Each structure stands twice: as C-alpha cells, then as structure tokens.
Amino acid sequence: MIFIEKLSMENVSSTYYSGTQRLAVLEDVSLHVGEGEFVSVLGPSGSGKTTILKIAAGLLKPDRGRILINGKDITGAPQLVGYMPQQDLLFPWKTLKQNAALPLLAVKTGKREAYRRVEEMLPVFGLEGFADYYPVQLSGGMRQRAALLRTMLVESNLMLLDEPFAALDALTRESMQDWLLDIWRRFRRSVLFVTHSIDEAIYLSDRICVISERPGKNALEQVIELPRPRTKAMMVTKEFTLYKQLFINALAS
Ligand SMILES: Nc1ncnc2c1ncn2[C@@H]1O[C@H](COP(=O)(O)OP(=O)(O)OP(=O)(O)O)[C@@H](O)[C@H]1O
Ligand SMILES: [Mg+2]
Numbered sequence: 001m002i003f004i005e006k007l008s009m010e011n012v013s014s015t016y017y018s019g020t021q022r023l024a025v026l027e028d029v030s031l032h033v034g035e036g037e038f039v040s041v042l043g044p045s046g047s048g049k050t051t052i053l054k055i056a057a058g059l060l061k062p063d064r065g066r067i068l069i070n071g072k073d074i075t076g077a078p079q080l081v082g083y084m085p086q087q088d089l090l091f092p093w094k095t096l097k098q099n100a101a102l103p104l105l106a107v108k109t110g111k112r113e114a115y116r117r118v119e120e121m122l123p124v125f126g127l128e129g130f131a132d133y134y135p136v137q138l139s140g141g142m143r144q145r146a147a148l149l150r151t152m153l154v155e156s157n158l159m160l161l162d163e164p165f166a167a168l169d170a171l172t173r174e175s176m177q178d179w180l181l182d183i184w185r186r187f188r189r190s191v192l193f194v195t196h197s198i199d200e201a202i203y204l205s206d207r208i209c210v211i212s213e214r215p216g217k218n219a220l221e222q223v224i225e226l227p228r229p230r231t232k233a234m235m236v237t238k239e240f241t242l243y244k245q246l247f248i249n250a251l252a253s
Pocket of ligand 1: 018025044045047049050051196
C-alpha cells in the first residue's frame with residue numbers, strides 16, 4: 001500500500017506569550033495523517049493538543065517547524081479544513097439547518113442549494129426532521145452531530161476534531177463513536193482526532209500519537225492493528241488491554 005500524506009506536521013515548536021509571560025507549549029512535535037487514515041492525539045490536559053489542531057488548520061503560526069497539507073506548505077495560513085473546535089460552536093440564534101449550511105454559504109453556494117445539501121445529510125446524522133430546531137431545542141448528542149455535520153460539509157476531506165464527545169454521557173459517547181467510524185468509512189475522510197480517553201483512541205484509530213505533559217513532545221506513536229469494522233466486543237480482548245497498558249504507561253512516564 002502506498003502511504004499518501006494528507007497532513008504532515010514537522011518538528012513544530014510553539015510558545016504562547018501573554019504580557020511578560022512566556023509559555024512553551026509544544027517542543028519539536030511531528031505527526032502525520034495519511035490519506036483516509038484515522039489518527040488520534042492522546043495527551044494530558046494542557047499538553048498542547050488543541051494547539052496542535054490550531055497549527056494544523058493554519059490558524060496559529062508555530063515558532064519553528066512546518067505544516068504540509070496535500071504536500072503544500074501551509075504553515076500559518078488558515079486552510080479550508082473541517083476543523084471542529086473543542087466547544088461545539090453552533091450559533092444559538094441560527095437553526096440547525098442554518099448552522100450546518102455555514103461552510104457551504106462561505107464558499108458562495110446558493111442558499112437553496114446549501115439547504116438542500118444539509119437536508120440530504122440529516123438522516124445520515126440522525127437529525128431528520130430537526131432542520132428548523134434551534135440548538136437549545138436539541139439534545140447534547142444532537143448538537144454534537146450537528147456540529148460534525150457542519151464540519152463534514154466543509155469541502156475538504158481532512159477533519160480535525162477536538163474532543164468532540166467529551167461532554168457526552170458514556171452511553172451517548174459510545175454510540176457516537178460507532179457513528180463517527182461509519183461516517184469516516186463512508187465518506188473516506190482523513191481524521192486527526194484529539195481525545196483524553198485511552199479507550200476511545202484505541203477503539204477509533206489506525207494510529208495513536210501520545211503527547212507528553214507540557215511542553216508537549218512526541219512520547220509514543222503506536223499503530224492499532226485491531227481489525228475493522230471495530231466492535232465494542234474488541235474492547236475486552238487481550239490485544240485491546242495490551243494497547244491500553246502501553247498507553248497508560250506512556251502517559252504516566
Ligand atoms: N491563547 C492562549 N494564550 C496563552 N496561553 C494559551 C493559549 N491557549 C492555550 N494556552 C496554554 O497553552 C497550554 C496548552 O493548551 P491547549 O489548549 O493546547 O491544551 P490541551 O492539551 O488541548 O488541553 P485540554 O486537554 O485541557 O483541552 C495550556 O497551558 C494553556 O493555558
Ligand atoms: Mg484542548
């Protein structure tokens with residue numbers, strides 16, 4: 001199999017400055033997402049995971065290192081990628097349909113066509129019949145799916161997802177994971193997924209990059225060789241437990 005790079009982050013270091021304070025956040029971090037690959041970034045709180053995604057989307061310029069998307073250097077230049085920030089940012093004054101259509105409207109798709117494409121996707125996202133609901137009228141899981149739908153409608157097959165399920169209860173989270181895998185497979189996206197959850201990362205990913213405590217550095221990179229499609233029954237297998245132990249150790253060291 002030929003490994004085609006979708007996203008490549010090379011030797012990235014990043015510092016935040018606030019007033020006279022200087023905070024080194026990332027130190028020489030490299031990571032790659034191949035075409036169609038599902039890669040997770042696992043790391044403790046404050047280790048710089050969100051910063052990695054912002055840099056990958058070109059929203060933040062690192063001090064050192066570079067970012068390539070489809071082989072092109074985009075370091076510090078905002079890109080049209082499916083970036084879903086850590087908080088689901090649906091506009092409360094817009095309906096589900098209006099929120100989801102934003103990426104299409106942003107690239108000058110006509111309103112009627114944009115809404116048609118949103119409507120067409122609603123059943124896939126379990127949101128059929130809710131086009132005209134406002135975010136406050138949706139459940140937490142529905143809001144996350146609406147935000148993911150909006151992310152999917154960005155015309156890029158690279159998705160950067162920042163802890164999209166963190167705020168959900170355990171049961172909803174589990175069904176959202178299966179649903180995300182289904183979407184990923186069906187629409188052949190390349191995904192960089194940030195999570196705190198070891199189980200979630202193993203369950204979803206082809207490969208996992210562990211980032212150390214701040215300043216975040218590459219601590220471990222591990223391919224997950226569980227077969228696909230993944231099933232919840234795999235989570236109690238010996239292979240799964242071995243991976244889990246590996247990540248627990250990597251995060252503790
Ligand atoms: N805009 C900013 N200005 C100054 N410091 C920032 C800024 N954004 C983040 N930081 C700091 O950078 C560090 C890394 O933040 P980041 O949000 O990347 O971590 P994270 O790994 O995503 O954490 P979490 O798992 O809690 O979401 C934190 O110490 C945070 O306080
Ligand atoms: Mg974060």
